Amino acid sequence: MSEFSEFIGDGFMTITLNVRTLLIALTLINLTFVFILLVFRSIQKVCPGYFYWLAAMLCVALTYGFAAWQDILPIFFAYVVVNTAALFASVFRLEAIKRFVGDQRFSIFNFLIPAFVLPLVLYFTFGQPSARIRNFFFTLPTVLLVWQMVWVLYKSYGKTQNIPARFLGVLLFLFSALSILRLFLWTISPPTDGILQNTALNLAAHLFLLFFDVSINVGFILLNTQRLSNDVLALNRELSELHQAIEQSPSSIVITDLDGYIQYVNPYFSELTGYSLQEAVKMHTRKLKSGEVSPAMYESMWGTIQSGLPWRGELLNKRKDGSLYWEFTMIAPIQNANAEVTRYIAFKENITERKRDEERLRQSELDGRRLNQQLQARLNEVTRLKAELQEQAIRDPLTGLYNRRYLFDFLQRELKLAKRQPKTLSLLLLDIDHFKKINDTYGHNTGDTVLQSVARLLQEFTRETDLACRYGGEEFLLLLPDIDCDTALQRAETLRQTVQETCVPYLDHRLSVTISVGLAVYPADGSDYAEIIQKADEALYEAKEQGRNRVISTAMC
Numbered sequence: 001m002s003e004f005s006e007f008i009g010d011g012f013m014t015i016t017l018n019v020r021t022l023l024i025a026l027t028l029i030n031l032t033f034v035f036i037l038l039v040f041r042s043i044q045k046v047c048p049g050y051f052y053w054l055a056a057m058l059c060v061a062l063t064y065g066f067a068a069w070q071d072i073l074p075i076f077f078a079y080v081v082v083n084t085a086a087l088f089a090s091v092f093r094l095e096a097i098k099r100f101v102g103d104q105r106f107s108i109f110n111f112l113i114p115a116f117v118l119p120l121v122l123y124f125t126f127g128q129p130s131a132r133i134r135n136f137f138f139t140l141p142t143v144l145l146v147w148q149m150v151w152v153l154y155k156s157y158g159k160t161q162n163i164p165a166r167f168l169g170v171l172l173f174l175f176s177a178l179s180i181l182r183l184f185l186w187t188i189s190p191p192t193d194g195i196l197q198n199t200a201l202n203l204a205a206h207l208f209l210l211f212f213d214v215s216i217n218v219g220f221i222l223l224n225t226q227r228l229s230n231d232v233l234a235l236n237r238e239l240s241e242l243h244q245a246i247e248q249s250p251s252s253i254v255i256t257d258l259d260g261y262i263q264y265v266n267p268y269f270s271e272l273t274g275y276s277l278q279e280a281v282k283m284h285t286r287k288l289k290s291g292e293v294s295p296a297m298y299e300s301m302w303g304t305i306q307s308g309l310p311w312r313g314e315l316l317n318k319r320k321d322g323s324l325y326w327e328f329t330m331i332a333p334i335q336n337a338n339a340e341v342t343r344y345i346a347f348k349e350n351i352t353e354r355k356r357d358e359e360r361l362r363q364s365e366l367d368g369r370r371l372n373q374q375l376q377a378r379l380n381e382v383t384r385l386k387a388e389l390q391e392q393a394i395r396d397p398l399t400g401l402y403n404r405r406y407l408f409d410f411l412q413r414e415l416k417l418a419k420r421q422p423k424t425l426s427l428l429l430l431d432i433d434h435f436k437k438i439n440d441t442y443g444h445n446t447g448d449t450v451l452q453s454v455a456r457l458l459q460e461f462t463r464e465t466d467l468a469c470r471y472g473g474e475e476f477l478l479l480l481p482d483i484d485c486d487t488a489l490q491r492a493e494t495l496r497q498t499v500q501e502t503c504v505p506y507l508d509h510r511l512s513v514t515i516s517v518g519l520a521v522y523p524a525d526g527s528d529y530a531e532i533i534q535k536a537d538e539a540l541y542e543a544k545e546q547g548r549n550r551v552i553s554t555a556m557c
Contacts (some may be wrong), residue, residue: 003169029214030061052096059089077228079125080118083138087114090145093216097149110148113141132187139183146176168216174211252327252348255334258341260285272350274320284375290318305331305344314351326355398448399455407477410467411529414481418522425522426488428478428495429536430454431549433514435474445472447505449515453504459493477533485521485553492517500549514549516540525554 001005034057063085065340070078091110098107117137124134153169246253252269256262265280273280273288293316304311310332318324327348333345394406402410418425432438432454439447451474458468458476467479480488480496496515503510520526525535535554542551 016526022067023064026064027061027068029512030057030064034061048102049096049099052092052099055093056089056096056216059085059092063089075125079134080121083121083134084114084118086138087117087141087145090142094145094149094152096514097152101152103152110145112146117141137185139179143176143179146172146179150176171216172211175216178212190314194387252346252350254280254285254346254348256285256344256346258343260344263343269348272319272325273317279320288317289442290324292316292317292324301331305333308333308335308341314355325350327351340407359437396455396470397452399470401455401458401476402467404471407467407469407471407479411479414479415522415529418481422523423482424484425532426483426485427479427520427522427532427536427538428480428488428492429471429518429520430476430478430495430515430532431517431540431544432474433512433516433544438511438513442511444507446504446511449506450504450511453502453512454499454515457495457499457502461491461498477536483518485524488519488521489551492519496549496551516543516548517551518543519551521553 025120034054037054037057063082066073066077066082066085070082091113093106094110098105120137121134124130124137150169151171153165153172170251224403246266249266249268252272253264253266254262254269255264262280262283262285265275265277267277269280270276275283297313297315298459301311302311310330312328312330316324316331317327328351329346329348331344331346333341334345336342394402396403414425417423432450435447435450438450451470454476455468455470458478462468462478463480465481469477469479471477480491485490496517499513499515503512506512518536518538520536520539539552539554543550546552
């Protein structure tokens with residue numbers, strides 16, 4: 001057994017080291033790091049690659065534990081289990097580093113390496129026992145896995161030059177180099193007493209192994225600590241930016257407890273309401289009430305937020321100086337990690353100007369509607385007056401019958417229609433007998449009354465398709481479309497008798513009047529309205545010549 005001695009002060013202490021002691025120390029160190037990692041995990045909730053690294057350390061502890069008692073354990077545990085656990089430790093470390101840097105891909109090839117190496121270890125342990133070849137098939141896959149770890153660290157941290165990552169990468173590279181050196185030494189001079197041989201070289205190798213194993217675990221923890229530190233710094237930056245955003249927000253932000261007492265307000269709240277931060281904190285939100293919002297709205301608001309839902313609405317609030325302002329308010333519950341509501345946060349936007357604009361717009365709309373109503377009334381009046389003017393333009397103002405202007409237009413249309421059909425068209429020209437004598441005897445007012453009475457009789461006498469008009473003075477014209485001469489003659493005689501039997505009241509007297517009628521018929525008496533009217537006028541003249549109060553027709557009826 002080799003012995004290492006060292007002087008401490010003036011005394012002399014002999015410390016005896018052997019490979020078994022170092023292997024047991026490595027086992028205990030890895031189990032200690034398992035405990036450290038569990039504590040680290042409880043502090044840092046998010047730790048990528050944590051489970052893989054934990055599995056790696058357990059595999060390493062298993063490897064060193066079995067290796068420490070290689071000389072008394074069955075050969076299967078002494079060689080096969082030890083080598084397999086060591087390979088899986090390298091695989092788990094590689095996967096832990098990959099997860100840590102953000103590579104979530106599962107490398108099935110790396111997990112197949114132990115499965116490929118295991119049969120070879122079994123063969124060169126039981127079939128053709130050879131420590132040299134067995135060590136060769138164990139070392140090369142280990143170096144391959146370690147180089148992958150170095151490459152992942154270099155690729156992920158090569159640009160940022162993260163110190164813990166570089167430290168861990170250098171350690172892993174040195175570990176791979178020493179593993180190759182160890183393979184070379186074992187090839188040219190294999191140990192005759194296994195890994196427990198207490199030669200100076202074997203002790204030095206295991207001391208280096210102890211140093212590297214501790215350093216690798218420390219490096220991974222430092223890498224996690226660095227990441228945690230970066231996450232904390234990033235979180236602090238985000239919180240600082242969020243705080244600045246809240247402090248500089250152009251909207252009021254208020255945080256209250258569950259009873260409505262204010263715990264925080266941002267500067268804009270103080271600017272808007274006039275309450276400083278010191279005045280606002282511990283103040284109840286009811287102090288902002290204007291008294292002009294219905295209690296039902298506040299009941300709805302509290303019912304909504306107490307049920308865990310956000311509430312939105314418009315509130316009319318009161319400033320410190322008593323002036324009122326409108327706010328669009330959104331209140332949301334704040335929950336803790338157990339989903340319990342602990343506070344309320346309110347985001348408030350000053351909409352006073354918008355409400356004023358809305359009120360002005362509403363008033364403008366009301367004024368516009370009133371103006372439109374007035375304009376519509378005026379338009380209706382203009383339309384009515386226009387209709388009256390149009391009616392007055394075609395009617396006689398005294399009798400209400402159509403005038404000659406309308407008569408000629410109507411007569412031309414009826415003649416065109418009669419020509420297309422073809423059909424007959426009868427025309428009666430009437431004259432009140434001795435009308436001048438009535439005016440001279442009883443006055444023009446009485447004459448007007450007589451004219452109006454005869455006009456009413458004509459209106460009662462005509463059909464919807466007929467046309468009665470005042471032709472001039474005491475003359476009237478009656479147009480009868482689609483009536484032949486005989487029928488027109490009968491209707492004219494009936495009209496004459498009706499007028500004769502009608503008395504016109506005058507003071508205490510009742511005046512009797514008669515009419516003379518001239519009848520002309522289209523097409524017998526002409527092809528245009530001038531000829532037909534001329535024929536009717538000739539027939540009227542003949543009726544007057546024969547003694548008046550009669551109907552004369554120019555056609556052979």
